[in-house]
Amino acid sequence: MIKIRTARFQIGQIVRHRVFPFRGVIFDIDPVFDNTEEWWLSIPEEVRPHKDQPFYHLLAENADTEYVAYVSEQNLVADDSNEPIRHSQVSEIFVRDKSGCYRPRNPSLN
Template identity: 45%
Template sequence: MEIQPKFTIGQLVHHTLFDYRGVIVDVDPVFQGTEEWYEMMARSRPPKDKPWYHVLVHNANHGTYVAERHLEPDESAEQINHPALNEIFDRFVEGRYYRSRGTH
């Protein structure tokens, strides 16, 4: 049985450990990274068999790969600032990003 992700593409989130805001750009149903990356980066050992998210980080030039347990909804409804945002999303409406064109 596949676990349903709590968050969806375009949703604003807050990282509970590192205290940053971002927007979901992709969802993996389970961990898709390498064992080396997990050993080096995932020090809290989040579960690999639950959803992981690709997140554009607010006021940064990078994205992150985050386990679901470290995210919560960002209720601020404020847009994020990231250089890749307009390449992925077309609109921001009521605290959520949308893409209307046919991108991945």
């Protein structure tokens, strides 16, 4: 049986990957892994995350491009740079307040 943990990060929070050079803003959270088995098996076994942890959907970016990422909690850390996310879809989902935090445009959807 899978034990569900409380998510460490929240929707609207900016995070970065522990290993790979990308960051993003969280727009959805799965309490446990909820992607395809094929996707999970495509990750090399020595770095494959456990399924029994929160997984985050990010509007992500690196130096070259913008994309949507699906990342396990163990591979994320908070990004305290206060730099805005440039992803083209951020403004569809979020409003950035004066303090630099992202707030859902329509909080009732969460």
